[in-house]
Amino acid sequence: MGEDGLRHQLLDAAGRILDESGIEAVTIRETARQCGVSHGAPRRHFPSRAVLLGHLAKRVAGELAEEFDATDGDPLRLAEVYVAFAARRPHAFDLLLRHDLLEASGADLRSTTLPLVARWRDAWCARHPADSGTDALVRLTAVHGIASLVSHRAHEVVGLEPGELLGRVLRSGNFSEGM
Amino acid sequence: MGEDGLRHQLLDAAGRILDESGIEAVTIRETARQCGVSHGAPRRHFPSRAVLLGHLAKRVAGELAEEFDATDGDPLRLAEVYVAFAARRPHAFDLLLRHDLLEASGADLRSTTLPLVARWRDAWCARHPADSGTDALVRLTAVHGIASLVSHRAHEVVGLEPGELLGRVLRSGNFSEGM
DNA sequence: GACTAGGGTAGACGGCGTCTACAACGGAGG
DNA sequence: CCTCCGTTGTAGACGCCGTCTACCCTAGTC
Numbered sequence: 306m307g308e309d310g311l312r313h314q315l316l317d318a319a320g321r322i323l324d325e326s327g328i329e330a331v332t333i334r335e336t337a338r339q340c341g342v343s344h345g346a347p348r349r350h351f352p353s354r355a356v357l358l359g360h361l362a363k364r365v366a367g368e369l370a371e372e373f374d375a376t377d378g379d380p381l382r383l384a385e386v387y388v389a390f391a392a393r394r395p396h397a398f399d400l401l402l403r404h405d406l407l408e409a410s411g412a413d414l415r416s417t418t419l420p421l422v423a424r425w426r427d428a429w430c431a432r433h434p435a436d437s438g439t440d441a442l443v444r445l446t447a448v449h450g451i452a453s454l455v456s457h458r459a460h461e462v463v464g465l466e467p468g469e470l471l472g473r474v475l476r477s478g479n480f481s482e483g484m
Numbered sequence: 485m486g487e488d489g490l491r492h493q494l495l496d497a498a499g500r501i502l503d504e505s506g507i508e509a510v511t512i513r514e515t516a517r518q519c520g521v522s523h524g525a526p527r528r529h530f531p532s533r534a535v536l537l538g539h540l541a542k543r544v545a546g547e548l549a550e551e552f553d554a555t556d557g558d559p560l561r562l563a564e565v566y567v568a569f570a571a572r573r574p575h576a577f578d579l580l581l582r583h584d585l586l587e588a589s590g591a592d593l594r595s596t597t598l599p600l601v602a603r604w605r606d607a608w609c610a611r612h613p614a615d616s617g618t619d620a621l622v623r624l625t626a627v628h629g630i631a632s633l634v635s636h637r638a639h640e641v642v643g644l645e646p647g648e649l650l651g652r653v654l655r656s657g658n659f660s661e662g663m
Numbered sequence: 664g665a666c667t668a669g670g671g672t673a674g675a676c677g678g679c680g681t682c683t684a685c686a687a688c689g690g691a692g693g
Numbered sequence: 694c695c696t697c698c699g700t701t702g703t704a705g706a707c708g709c710c711g712t713c714t715a716c717c718c719t720a721g722t723c
Contacts, residue, residue, distance in 0.1 A: 311701085327584055334679065343703050345681090354680065396584075404636040405506055405578070418638070442644055443652045447622070450629025457583045459597070465621055473622045490670085512711065522672050524712090529670090533711065
């Protein structure tokens with residue numbers, strides 16, 4: 306099963322802790338505890354907490370990419386999956402954005418998030434051939450803003466349902482053409 | 485000078501540490517050290533680190549509100565100020581969004597951020613009387629998304645300048661009218 | 664003058680990340 | 694077979710952190 310043994314097991318435990326208790330709770334010692342090993346054991350696989358969180362973030366990004374794979378490439382579906390992910394796994398979503406934690410981890414965050422951005426742009430441009438890509442990115446920032454609000458359960462502040470917001474963002478006219 | 489004495493001084497020091505070294509570095513002990521008092525002294529004014537960060541967040545929100553005051557109410561100017569704040573003081577901007585930290589602090593974050601949202605909506609609707617407010621909020625999420633990317637210096641990922649993004653978001657047609 | 668409350672000091676506790684020394688194992692080469 | 698050595702987990706230490714507690718000192722009050 307766990308072909309690599311402890312390393313995989315540690316990431317599993319860390320992911321569980323992340324979703325259940327948040328980033329702060331993802332601790333080298335607690336992760337080790339849940340795997341039944343000593344507090345020093347994780348160091349052989351992840352030399353620091355930052356590196357552990359970096360690998361955890363990469364795994365989270367991979368899981369989000371898998372959810373993207375399960376769609377048919379429709380931009381609206383991709384956006385819905387993105388926002389739903391932020392709502393369902395807020396701590397994991399947070400981790401993806403914690404550049405302050407991850408830049409010091411050696412795990413280049415851009416190399417994990419760029420493919421996700423590119424996937425969105427490709428999906429959008431495939432359905433909107435007139436767009437050179439800039440409009441897609443403007444929409445991306447709006448979708449990301451919605452997801453960010455939703456993950457913090459702050460969408461109630463603006464008083465609109467996420468689905469409603471998404472629909473408006475994605476169905477309105479081209480941003481490049483002005484008013 | 486410091487009419488309230490230590491309490492004010494502690495918040496000043498915490499703000500300085502925040503901007504220079506990030507949220508993690510805002511520590512009760514370090515704050516006390518920079519004020520030349522013992523590590524237990526801050527407890528008389530802030531019974532826990534969460535409370536200290538909560539008050540710090542409220543102060544940051546107040547400073548952002550002051551920058552809003554300095555504009556003439558033009559939505560584009562407000563948005564520029566918002567994004568510029570995120571770019572200039574990324575750690576302070578981060579703190580405003582860390583509901584995980586602040587919800588446990590007793591300082592209700594919504595009561596500090598809601599006025600900022602309301603101010604944006606009012607400014608937008610004053611210039612766009614046809615909007616009932618929903619379009620303003622859709623734009624707000626887009627502006628917030630841009631600010632979020634900029635504060636993490638991730639706008640390079642999408643390959644557009646923040647000013648360019650803002651212009652497209654704010655000058656495009658009404659979101660409510662569909663394509 | 665004694666009493667009291669507020670605010671700063673100092674020490675302790677446990678948890679954390681990190682470092683280091685050490686033990687157990689397992690395969691490579693003699 | 695035995696030896697050597699790299700890998701991996703263990704155990705203890707260090708310093709930092711938040712938090713709790715006991716103490717002290719000062720001001721103000723009766």
